[in-house]
Amino acid sequence: MNAIELKGLEKHYDDFDLKLDLTLPEGCILGLVGENGAGKSTTIRLLLGMAKPDAGSATVLGQERPPLEEIGVVLDEPAFPECLSAKKLGKIMAGIYRNWDQPCFEGLLRKLSVPETKPFKELSRGMKMKLSIAVALSHHARLLVLDEPTSGLDPVVRDEVVELFSEFTREEDHAVLISSHIVSDLEKLCDYVAFLHRGRLLLCEEADALREQYVLVQGTREEIDALGAAVLGRRNSPYGVSAVLKREDAPESLRRSALSIEDLFILMVKEERT
Amino acid sequence: MKGLLRKDLYMMAAYCRSFLLIVFGFAIVGAFGQDNWFFIFYPMIVGVMLPVTIQSYDEKFRWERYCGALPVTRAQVVSVKYLLTLIMVGAVFALIMLVQGLRLGLAGRLAELPALIPILLAIGLIGPAILLPIIFRLGVEKGRIAYYILIGAICAFGVILSYRLSGTPPETIGGADAATQIVVQGSLGGTLLTVAVSALIYALSWLLSICFYRKREL
Numbered sequence: 071m072n073a074i075e076l077k078g079l080e081k082h083y084d085d086f087d088l089k090l091d092l093t094l095p096e097g098c099i100l101g102l103v104g105e106n107g108a109g110k111s112t113t114i115r116l117l118l119g120m121a122k123p124d125a126g127s128a129t130v131l132g133q134e135r136p137p138l139e140e141i142g143v144v145l146d147e148p149a150f151p152e153c154l155s156a157k158k159l160g161k162i163m164a165g166i167y168r169n170w171d172q173p174c175f176e177g178l179l180r181k182l183s184v185p186e187t188k189p190f191k192e193l194s195r196g197m198k199m200k201l202s203i204a205v206a207l208s209h210h211a212r213l214l215v216l217d218e219p220t221s222g223l224d225p226v227v228r229d230e231v232v233e234l235f236s237e238f239t240r241e242e243d244h245a246v247l248i249s250s251h252i253v254s255d256l257e258k259l260c261d262y263v264a265f266l267h268r269g270r271l272l273l274c275e276e277a278d279a280l281r282e283q284y285v286l287v288q289g290t291r292e293e294i295d296a297l298g299a300a301v302l303g304r305r306n307s308p309y310g311v312s313a314v315l316k317r318e319d320a321p322e323s324l325r326r327s328a329l330s331i332e333d334l335f336i337l338m339v340k341e342e343r344t
Numbered sequence: 345m346k347g348l349l350r351k352d353l354y355m356m357a358a359y360c361r362s363f364l365l366i367v368f369g370f371a372i373v374g375a376f377g378q379d380n381w382f383f384i385f386y387p388m389i390v391g392v393m394l395p396v397t398i399q400s401y402d403e404k405f406r407w408e409r410y411c412g413a414l415p416v417t418r419a420q421v422v423s424v425k426y427l428l429t430l431i432m433v434g435a436v437f438a439l440i441m442l443v444q445g446l447r448l449g450l451a452g453r454l455a456e457l458p459a460l461i462p463i464l465l466a467i468g469l470i471g472p473a474i475l476l477p478i479i480f481r482l483g484v485e486k487g488r489i490a491y492y493i494l495i496g497a498i499c500a501f502g503v504i505l506s507y508r509l510s511g512t513p514p515e516t517i518g519g520a521d522a523a524t525q526i527v528v529q530g531s532l533g534g535t536l537l538t539v540a541v542s543a544l545i546y547a548l549s550w551l552l553s554i555c556f557y558r559k560r561e562l
Contacts, residue, residue, distance in 0.1 A: 120412035120562040138415040149410035151351065151401060153358035162354070165347025195406055215413075 071096055071132055073213050073245035074117060078126035081112055083153040088112050088269035090126075090279055094262070096124050097242045099235065101256030102249040103335050104266035111146060112250035113266070117247075118143065130212055139168060142206030148198035152191035157182055159209075164266075167209035175208035182230065195222040203231060207238065214238060216248040220255050228252075232259050252285050253332035263331055277331065284334055286318045287324040297321075303337025313336065348416060348424040351407075352398050356428075357399060362393045367391045368434060375443045383453070384444060388467045392437035395428040396475060400484040412562035422480060422553045425547075429476070433468035440464060462538030469542040475548035480554040 074094040074223055081088040083219040088109040104110045113117050115121040117128045130136040150159060164170045168298060179186055180198040187307055190198065199222060206214060214235065220228045238244055250256055256263060256277075265272035275283070284302070287294075294301060294311040300319035305312045314337045320326060356364075369386040374383035402408045411421055440459065449455050474494065479487035 072434075115562070117473045120409065122561065138413060141413070143410075143413035145406075145413065146407055149406035151355050151405045152356075153512055154351070154354060158354055163348045165345075165350055166416060168415075292466050326430055 072129070072249060073098075073131060074100075075129040076113070076117065076126070077114060077129075079113075079128055080125040081116060081121065082124050082167055086112075086269060088116075090266075090269075091262060092271065092272055092274060092335055093339065094245055094247055096245050097239060098261040099239055099246040099248065100262040100264060100274075100336055101253075101260035102247065102264050102266055103251065103253055103256060103331075104249070104250060105339060107268075109269040110266055110268040111217055114145075114215055114247070115129045115247065118215060121258055139209070140212045142204050142211035142214045144199070144214075145200045146221070148190075148195075148202045150190045150198075150201070152189060154190050156185045156204070157186045157188075159201070160204065163205055163209070169210045170272075171208050171210060175295070178204035178207055182227075187199040189321055196224060196227050200227065200231070207234065211242055214228065214244075214246040216246065218250055219248065220250060220252055220334055228255060235259060246323045253330075253335055257331050265338060267273050267342050272338055272342065278285055280334060281329065283317055284314055284318045284329055286314050286327050286329040286333060287315055287320050288325045288327065293324060301341070303334070303339075305340070310336075314341075345420045345424060348411075351425065352395070352424060352428050355398050355401055356394060360397060361503070363394055363397070368439070369444050371436070371439045373442065375447045384440060385463065385467055386462055387440060388433070388436050388556060389471065390562070391432045391542070392416065392429055392468050392472050393475075393486040394432055394474070395425045396479060396484065396488075399479060402420065403484050409562045417553045418558045418560075422476075422550070422557050424549045425476060426472075427470045429468075433465070437464050437468060441480055458535065459530075462535045462542075465539050466542045469546040473542075473546045477549050477552040477556055 071094050073096045074092065075089050076092040079088070079090045079092075082209070086107070086109070090109070090113060092100075094114075102110050102113065111187050112121070117122050117130055117136060118138070118141070123160045127134065128240055131140055153190075154162070160170075160172055160175050163175070164172060176186075178184075182204060184193070184197055184204060190201070195199065199219060203216075203219060206216070216235070219235075220231055223231060235246055235248065236259060246259075248256065248259065260277050262274065263277050264274035273280075288310055291306070291311050294304060297313065297315065297319070300315050301313045302316070303314040314329065314334055367390050369388070370383055374380065374387070377383045399408075402411075406420075408462070441457065443462075444460060445454065445457055445555040448457050475487065475491045478490045481487070482490060
């Protein structure tokens with residue numbers, strides 16, 4: 071079964087349109103990559119039922135109405151009242167989630183070094199995010215929907231958090247949708263990567279397949295220009311031009327180098343903009 | 345829903361302590377006034393606005409948006425605010441009745457106490473019944489402005505209408521004399537009717553708020 075299926079999903083605002091088809095199989099982690107304003111948060115709001123689509127459908131864990139009891143959510147901004155401590159938050163969530171697991175929550179707070187009695191307003195941004203993550207992981211969710219969960223975290227904490235998400239998907243029926251513009255985090259974590267740009271999906275592929283299918287080549291401006299429409303993205307520098315191509319389109323004569331997903335994303339988005 | 349109510353109570357304890365003190369203080373001061381209606385009714389006006397204050401904090405902290413991702417229905421989110429308002433109405437009502445009961449009892453006028461019931465409950469229920477749907481439709485900031493405009497328009501309309509009908513200046517109609525008349529002439533039928541109409545308006549307001557909030561995008 072697919073954890074998420076978005077079919078012909080559309081949302082129109084005055085200055086922005088989103089149009090999307092996307093599938094996340096169970097047991098997998100899908101990274102949604104996009105610059106600010108690309109439509110990542112809108113996609114998440116639509117699939118959680120926080121906003122209504124203008125067309126198309128969003129099916130989550132096999133249901134048209136998202137089963138929020140089974141979804142752990144971290145939004146881009148930690149959104150707890152500032153007077154609440156983690157301890158009080160635990161008591162509140164126990165009255166909201168049927169499957170709330172208080173020992174699990176307390177264990178995560180200890181593991182992530184989140185103080186139990188400090189009010190939310192006195193926590194650093196990183197601590198606030200860790201508290202949000204602890205809440206999302208403490209009610210036996212089957213799907214995690216994470217909107218920029220690692221932004222504002224230092225590299226050590228980011229690594230810890232990424233490890234937690236990775237552990238979560240060891241269960242076969244678990245899945246994670248994670249949006250971020252920190253592509254390096256997604257490279258470590260994701261089975262699938264989707265590039266979102268101005269409300270449209272540029273591509274959605276298995277992360278390993280992306281590295282297999284695309285290649286970065288270096289050449290002179292004339293050599294790269296000669297490749298025409300095969301060039302999916304390019305970066306000009308005083309020393310020459312780097313271009314992203316499908317592996318089968320890359321001439322043997324040009325020097326190739328390893329392509330990171332971050333490079334692939336940046337170069338493709340730049341190409342779209344031009 | 346239990347969790348949402350618990351959250352609101354935690355927030356009320358943290359952010360509304362000064363308002364609760366005002367409610368308590370004015371209710372006590374009302375015991376020493378003669379028939380000063382301001383001190384009798386003001387605690388109720390302040391008390392029932394506290395759930396709206398909590399709602400404004402919910403918006404400020406973006407809890408409202410987060411709530412959309414929790415397994416609670418929009419109807420439950422709305423209902424908790426109405427329940428909290430009822431709790432406040434009940435608590436402030438009990439406090440005022442106790443204080444005024446003592447005052448009127450000591451003055452040998454305890455028979456006048458029941459006449460306070462319809463006025464207190466009408467103030468407690470109708471104010472939030474008007475304000476809450478506007479807030480669930482427009483949000484707290486715009487909702488408050490719309491509420492003040494609406495209340496101002498109703499008052500202006502009332503004053504103009506009463507002046508036109510009676511031909512007397514409005515201050516002798518809406519002032520303490522008229523309120524005293526209500527107390528003195530309070531009847532069981534009138535009390536029950538006022539309470540029933542207030543409760544009906546409150547119930548309709550609750551349904552309207554649910555309808556508005558279901559349509560709102562978070």
